[in-house]
Amino acid sequence: MCGGWHNPSMPQTMTSADLRIHNQVRLLRAVHGAAAPVTRAEAARLLGIGRNTAAALVGELEQARLLHEVPAEAGGRGRPTTLLVPHPEGPLAFAVDFREDTWTLASVELGGAATGLEEGEHDRTPRAFAAIRAAIGRHASDRLAVVGFATSGPIRDGRRLHISHLGWDEVDLGDLVGPDWPATLVDNDARLAGLAEARRGALRGVGTAMHFHIDFDIGGTLLLHGDAQRGGHNIAGEFGHMPLTGSGLECMCGVRGCWSLDVGANALVRRFGARPGYGEGRALAREILRRAADGDAEAAAAVDANAAALGRGLGALANALDPEAISLSGLGVDLIRLRREVIEAHCAAGLMAFRRGEPPRIVAGTVGEAGPLTGAAEIAWDAILAPDRVKDRLQGA
Ligand SMILES: [Zn+2]
Structure with missing residues (x-):
């Protein structure tokens, strides 16, 4: 199922009581995940249930203080309906x-x-x-x-x-x-920033997507039908610690050649002889981006290298995971604004030839800092x- 919410798996054998709960949950998820408030009639259509069934389900959810109905604006054709909103005493x-x-x-x-x-x-x-x-x-x-x-x-x-x-x-x-x-x-x-993009941002409705947050280094998540993948020990998604760009440097994670050594604020400031790390690093990286935008050649070369390494890694990951769209947050938004063509060219170069006609869409996240x-x-x-x-x-x- 597509959309901004996931469909809880349906048990193999289902009593009518189970089916009722299953539909209650689907209804609540439809209301929770919608981009704008839905009417009861729209919810019935989304769930593929009759209007009378929808009315009964909503009545029970109102009773349980999970959902509240308010009259919808009259307008257009059809019978009057109600808007489904959070219950004022709900969770x-x-x-x-x-x-x-x-x-x-x-x-x-x-x-x-x-x-x-x-x-x-x-x-x-x-x-x-x-x-x-x-x-x-x-x-x-x-x-x-x-x-x-x-x-x-x-x-x-x-x-x-x-x-x-x-x-x-x-x-x-x-x-x-x-x-x-x-x-x-x-x-x-x-991972949660990626989940936010999948549920409420640039990746809404995308079946297979990836999100990367670029700050000092790069972290991210694979998103399948609106859910972030967590791995066997809840530690999946360390894409920044894969040797995707051929660096020979040793990473503080204990691996040599990590992608994070070439993408993000640490990589930007290292080119200017500053020690990678926290503290002043973020402000210095912002300064380098600003100077690159103003045409400073040395800063521009540093930003080019960052964008190229970003694109190269995205291409490699796209070969493995086949995302339809990739969203970026943090410094990634600045890199898209300043160097979209560099990112896309290096992504394409890293894609297997047969994929290049249909590369993943690379977009700026829309949830931003609130991710x-x-x-x-x-x-x-x-x-x-x-x-x-x-x-x-x-x-x-
Ligand atoms: Zn590493």
């Missing part, structure tokens, strides 16, 4: 974007509308989690259902954090997200709309 997801020295907390309702709640700075130690827990406590009500949490670095088995620029190695989430936390799901920020927060809300809502959870709520109504 909420909280989303957290945990960055290198700041964090953001937002509340997100069914359909994806977000309200910023609080922001803070942190001291780059795990103590930050206590401050975030306190902020959640200040804003939580009994409507809070699940917290989605975005952080950088791989999260092995969904619980062990490796955030190299904070010096966190194998920090156990169980020690940070204690028993007093609401139900919380944590995932990698680049990790938006993706964090999506994993929380995936949990809220899981069939067992919806069933419990309907039975408790």
